[in-house]
Amino acid sequence: xxxxxxxxxxxxxxxxxxxxxxxxxxxxxxxxxxxxxxxxxxxxxxxxxxxxxxxxxxxxxxxxxxxxxxxxxxxxxxxxxxxxxxxxxxxxxxxxxxxxxxxxxxxxxxxxxxxxxxxxxxxxxxxxxxxxxxxxxxxxxxxxxxxxxxxxxxxxxxxxxxxxxxxxxxxxxxxxxxxxxxxxxxxxxxxxxxxxxxxxxxxxxxxxxxxxxxxxxxxxxxxxxxxxxxxxxxxxxxxxxxxxxxxxxxxxxxxxxxxxxxxxxxxxxxxxxxxxxxxxxxxxxxxxxxxxxxxxxxxxxxxxxxxxxxxxxxxxxxxxxxxxxxxxxxxxxxxxxx
Amino acid sequence: xxxxxxxxxxxxxxxxxxxxxxxxxxxxxxxxxxxxxxxxxxxxxxxxxxxxxxxxxxxxxxxxxxxxxxxxxxxxxxxxxxxxxxxxxxxxxxxxxxxxxxxxxxxxxxxxxxxxxxxxxxxxxxxxxxxxxxxxxxxxxxxxxxxxxxxxxxxxxxxxxxxxxxxxxxxxxxxxxxxxxxxxxxxxxxxxxxxxxxxxxxxxxxxxxxxxxxxxxxxxxxxxxxxxxxxxxxxxxxxxxxxxxxxxxxxxx
Ligand SMILES: Nc1ncnc2c1ncn2[C@@H]1O[C@H](COP(=O)(O)OP(=O)(O)O)[C@@H](O)[C@H]1O
Ligand SMILES: [Mg+2]
Numbered sequence: 001x002x003x004x005x006x007x008x009x010x011x012x013x014x015x016x017x018x019x020x021x022x023x024x025x026x027x028x029x030x031x032x033x034x035x036x037x038x039x040x041x042x043x044x045x046x047x048x049x050x051x052x053x054x055x056x057x058x059x060x061x062x063x064x065x066x067x068x069x070x071x072x073x074x075x076x077x078x079x080x081x082x083x084x085x086x087x088x089x090x091x092x093x094x095x096x097x098x099x100x101x102x103x104x105x106x107x108x109x110x111x112x113x114x115x116x117x118x119x120x121x122x123x124x125x126x127x128x129x130x131x132x133x134x135x136x137x138x139x140x141x142x143x144x145x146x147x148x149x150x151x152x153x154x155x156x157x158x159x160x161x162x163x164x165x166x167x168x169x170x171x172x173x174x175x176x177x178x179x180x181x182x183x184x185x186x187x188x189x190x191x192x193x194x195x196x197x198x199x200x201x202x203x204x205x206x207x208x209x210x211x212x213x214x215x216x217x218x219x220x221x222x223x224x225x226x227x228x229x230x231x232x233x234x235x236x237x238x239x240x241x242x243x244x245x246x247x248x249x250x251x252x253x254x255x256x257x258x259x260x261x262x263x264x265x266x267x268x269x270x271x272x273x274x275x276x277x278x279x280x281x282x283x284x285x286x287x288x289x290x291x292x293x294x295x296x297x298x299x300x301x302x303x304x305x306x307x308x309x310x311x312x313x314x315x316x317x318x319x320x321x322x323x324x325x326x327x328x329x330x331x332x333x334x335x336x337x338x
Numbered sequence: 339x340x341x342x343x344x345x346x347x348x349x350x351x352x353x354x355x356x357x358x359x360x361x362x363x364x365x366x367x368x369x370x371x372x373x374x375x376x377x378x379x380x381x382x383x384x385x386x387x388x389x390x391x392x393x394x395x396x397x398x399x400x401x402x403x404x405x406x407x408x409x410x411x412x413x414x415x416x417x418x419x420x421x422x423x424x425x426x427x428x429x430x431x432x433x434x435x436x437x438x439x440x441x442x443x444x445x446x447x448x449x450x451x452x453x454x455x456x457x458x459x460x461x462x463x464x465x466x467x468x469x470x471x472x473x474x475x476x477x478x479x480x481x482x483x484x485x486x487x488x489x490x491x492x493x494x495x496x497x498x499x500x501x502x503x504x505x506x507x508x509x510x511x512x513x514x515x516x517x518x519x520x521x522x523x524x525x526x527x528x529x530x531x532x533x534x535x536x537x538x539x540x541x542x543x544x545x546x547x548x549x550x551x552x553x554x555x556x557x558x559x560x561x562x563x564x565x566x567x568x569x570x571x572x573x574x575x576x577x578x579x580x581x582x583x584x585x586x587x588x589x590x591x
């Protein structure tokens with residue numbers, strides 16, 4: 001199990017290494033950078049939802065906290081992006097503790113409701129607190145990141161750096177899953193009572209994993225701000241939080257690779273489908289609608305209907321059945337001969 | 339004179355209008371197997387939940403050695419060396435059999451989130467120790483050949499065994515078993531009886547709730563009978579069997 005996870009990380013690293021050469025085009029490199037941000041957030045969200053079994057439908061708010069903290073501190077106070085990012089992390093962690101304290105003592109989906117409320121509040125604050133957030137017109141002039149004197153000023157540099165962070169995030173998550181702490185989280189998901197009876201401090205551990213997932217989201221938000229260099233409240237609405245939950249669920253909650261592949265798929269799928277509208281026009285279908293959105297929804301629906309455990313586990317189960325069927329066919333005669 | 343390990347003094351629990359446990363006074367002896375019996379709804383599981391911190395007492399005192407357990411959380415009570423199983427089995431079905439037992443070693447190491455995420459090589463030896471001692475428990479309970487199966491895939495009898503293996507991994511001095519033989523067939527019930535003997539021989543005090551009277555009479559040193567949350571009899575299995583109040587309670591006359 002553990003070895004599989006490290007092999008997975010190896011595969012991701014290899015893919016990251018060759019991707020810019022294969023993609024070439026700056027636009028698609030940008031798409032992959034946005035995908036990296038989603039993968040990072042969803043890795044943290046998967047620890048919270050898939051492993052500890054606690055649902056957050058407002059995780060976009062933690063992304064907003066990171067993005068706005070970075071943007072405000074760097075543009076208005078001239079702080080270094082790294083210090084600002086650290087402040088975002090601390091703020092997001094503090095908010096997570098604040099939300100976790102009352103909700104995590106209770107069984108049931110109080111956290112889901114609290115995070116949803118928090119997401120709407122953050123969006124409203126981003127729109128309304130014009131003096132700080134720039135309101136609907138947002139904040140411009142966010143500086144680029146610098147790393148050991150290198151300015152991350154090309155998409156290739158950004159690509160490598162951002163995906164490097166995704167790999168690091170995956171590695172930390174995998175380490176955690178296979179540790180005492182990770183087993184404690186999975187135990188909480190399996191049965192809170194049984195976990196407590198074995199000495200797992202469920203309230204504290206649930207708050208800790210909420211904080212961890214908020215930190216992942218906040219870093220992803222800061223990285224977003226330093227990539228697009230301009231932020232406004234638009235991307236931080238509640239729908240984005242719902243999309244994050246969908247990514248984790250479509251890929252498969254109970255496996256970090258599920259969440260990862262879900263995030264990757266749903267980040268790339270819209271690009272893959274964007275040709276559809278043009279294609280349909282050549283068939284003289286003039287009715288104006290978002291065909292790509294339609295197909296996108298259809299694909300989600302099919303996955304959830306036929307692979308309810310998520311794309312990752314669903315597909316690996318399918319592959320396993322196919323292989324074992326072939327082995328049965330191939331090995332049938334040999335067994336008879338014995 | 340055996341010395342006591344656990345005392346319940348005027349213990350009382352009300353759920354709304356229902357008095358589940360009513361002024362219960364009971365002393366459990368160290369090293370013995372005590373059975374708590376009584377009709378359905380008598381309050382046996384509630385007594386377990388009170389002692390292990392899952393419900394808070396309305397009144398009274400729970401004393402483990404000299405420690406008052408009244409306001410302690412379940413995880414803190416586990417840390418005192420008190421283990422338990424559940425009437426409706428609660429294995430972690432999302433984990434393998436071995437991982438279930440490894441959770442039982444949770445309190446035997448202290449490493450937190452940062453250490454686990456950033457420095458896993460430092461923890462390798464400890465992980466190996468945890469895995470080895472979990473494996474030992476599986477061998478003890480004859481579950482080792484299922485080690486890498488998902489716990490949810492085991493039949494009920496093995497799941498009950500797994501719950502006990504997990505609780506034993508805690509290295510408890512006091513172990514609560516809530517209906518360990520319920521849902522088991524005759525052969526599995528016999529194996530459960532042998533296991534409880536084995537646990538007793540490991541110097542673990544066992545308190546169990548059980549409806550299988552043959553099993554109770556076979557393995558218990560003492561039996562306490564409760565009905566409507568009240569103690570109606572206690573003594574050796576023989577004494578209790580002949581007690582007219584007990585016969586009444588069971589026949590409902
Ligand atoms: N958490 C609870 N909330 C409300 N009532 C409860 C709860 N737990 C037990 N009871 C009630 O307390 C009484 C004793 O239940 P229980 O301890 O489960 O009995 P037993 O284990 O002896 O069958 C029953 O009337 C039951 O309905
Ligand atoms: Mg009961």
